[in-house]
Amino acid sequence: MHRYIVKRLLLAIPTLVGAAALVFVLMRLIPGDVCVVRLGAGGTHVDPASVAACHRQLGLDNPWIVQFLDFLWSYCTFDFGISMWSGNPVVQEIGTRLPVSLQIAVMATVIAVLLAIPLGTISALKEGTWLDHVVRVVSIAGIATPSFWLGIMSLILVLNVTSLATGTPWLPPIDYVPPWKDFWRNLSIVALPAITVGYRYSAVTMRITRSAMLEVLREDYIRTARAKGLIEKIIINRHALKNALLPVVTLIGIEFAFLIGGLVITEQVFNLNGIGRLLVQAVQNQDNVLAQALVMLVVAIFIFTNLVVDVLYAWLDPRIRFS
Amino acid sequence: MPPLLEVKELHTEFRTGAGLVRAVDGVSYTVEHGETVAVVGESGSGKSVGALSILRLIADPPGRITSGEILFDGRDLLSLSEPEMRKVRGRDIGMVFQEPMTSLNPVLTIGRQITETLEEHQGADRGTAERRALELLEMVGIADPRRRLRQYPHQLSGGMRQRVMIAIALACNPKLIIADEPTTALDVTIQAQILELMKSLTRKLGVAQIIITHNLGVVARYASRVNVMYAGRIVEAGPAEAIYHRPRHPYTMALLRSVPRLDRPRQARLDPVEGQPPDLTRLDGGCAFRPRCRFAVERCGETRPALEATSDAGHLAACFRSAELAAEEVAA
Secondary structure, eight states, X not given: OHHHHHHHHHHXXXXXXXXXXXXXXXXXHSSOOHHHHHHTTTSOOOOHHHHHHHHHHHTTTSOHHHHHHHHHHHHHTTOOOXXXXXXXXXXXXXXXXXXXXXXXXXXXXHHHHHHHHHHHHHHHHTTTSHHHHHHHHHHHHHHHSOHHHHHHHHHHHHHHHHHHHHSSOOOOOOSOOOTTTOHHHHHHHHHHHHHHHHHHHHHHHHHHHHHHHHHHHTSHHHHHHHHTTOOHHHIIIIIIXXXXXXXXXXXXXXXXXXXXXXXXXXXXXXXXXXXXXXXHHHHHTTOHHHHHHHHHHHHHHHHHHHHHHHHHHHHHOHHHHTO | OOOSEEEEEEEEEEEETTEEXXXXXXXXXXXXXXXXXXXXXXXXXXXXXXXXXXXXOOOTTTEEEEEEEEEETTEEGGGSOHHHHHHHBTTTEEEEOSOHHHHSOTTSOHHHHHXXXXXXXXXXXXXXXXXXXXXXXXXXXOSSHHHHHTXXXXXXXXXXXXXXXXXXXXXXXXXXXXXESTTTTSOHHHHHHHHHHHHHHHHHHTOEEEEEESOHXXXXXXXXXXXXXXXXXXXXXXXXXXXXXXXXXXXHXXXXXXXXXXXXXXXXXXXOOOSOOOOGGGOOXXXXXXXXXXXXXXXHHHSOOOOEEOSSTTOEEOOTTHHHHHHHHHHO
């Protein structure tokens, strides 16, 4: 197992370099110039000499290959650079934004798993009954509803309910506080976005759980378990669920990694300063250094999550563990 | 002593898109204590459904046992509640399935799959159950059982997995084992080993056995009595020796002609059963084998022949011409 993990980590290196090359080239293909944006913020004429000086200062006058190798080498030494836009270290820029995105992603995943696995399982067990239909409608609705719309609706609902109940409309605060500093305030910030995202996420997971479970329940070994006279609870928990969870674990892993960098619209709706919004700003500002760092972070999280998924897979399925 | 198992007029139906399928259509037979009975027939003849019906393992929907009685040890299994039935499954009646590759759970160890039955039915604790599992694996002839207990199904060969299935079936000292095509998925050499093992173990432990098979060779060697099924009904029943040497139903005769035999002069070529098994949604009132039968007469299309005694003792056949066939056999 340890050898396997080391091997996987080594295999991650080419993936990271490839991702680095891709984001590096793409950022430079976008029309525009960080120095022009920075110096000409008011839309006035920009002095070519100061633009050239700015380019020199940021190293943008070097050939691409030099810039790329610089980029790679600095990452090897854990120097992630300074934002071309704000002038702050990238680590600091990301550091203030990552917790809210991470917390929402983790909470959404927890909500999704807690909803999807039991409901998907029940839906499969009661296939064709009203319960199954209700679960499927809820799940289809979750897939069909964009989370930004759901976000806006939930905000309006909160606004109206608090207005009716107390007379003064209330909206969740937007300045992030870590849960260990002020638990309730933190919860009031992240609860709504986590539920909105988590619902959608659970809808997809529920469908996969249901179909995986239905497939497993038709397997011969389930019939064997019945022929042994086991009670239904053991047949489901011990025999069916462990097999049915394999595709579900993969899906959860992919969705979780996606959530870290993919919450742009949700963050916009709830006015939260997360990673997604930061990336959009970095691209708009032509802040190559920050954009590159964010993409590399998301890629690293993807690779790590996939590794965790594969380890979980091996834990769940001995056929993988012993091959 | 009453028979261990008495199946009376069992009907099992499936509602399918194409219509109602009477997979088991009025089947009656008995199994005595310690006896091995074979159920023979083509795919789709209802032999497996009949076996699963005994344990009430037919998925509902689409299947349903619509009528009949299954008297096991004096109790009608069809009238038991589900919890009572669960106590019969795996404890009084063990089951061995056709596909050892897919019948064991891939994510549980061999040991766990044996011990869970013991824990369920005998309330055994982990240690006791594991000791018994070890004993069972030794009994079914698995070398190095201690190591095998910790292994997973994919680490065992097909033959070994089927031995594990037999160990599971025997775990709680059942009175009856139902083996549904236990060797069909195995190599020919392994088939014989598994059948020998089942024969010797059931004999030693005094367990009765129902072997479901399409292989008449199996019947001859391992069963004392045989039921031949066609289109959901028993068309011929009797002692294995009688069925094999003096068949009284054209279908049995055709089946016997379709397999190579060492006890007859070498034929130029095998004579397979002509035609296809019938569509069970479109059976008429006549004999279901009629379209494929060389001996069919007008009467066969009008009424269905009942399973009736022949001139042999304990030998039953459902054919209007069984007496003629017997005479013909003698003449030939």
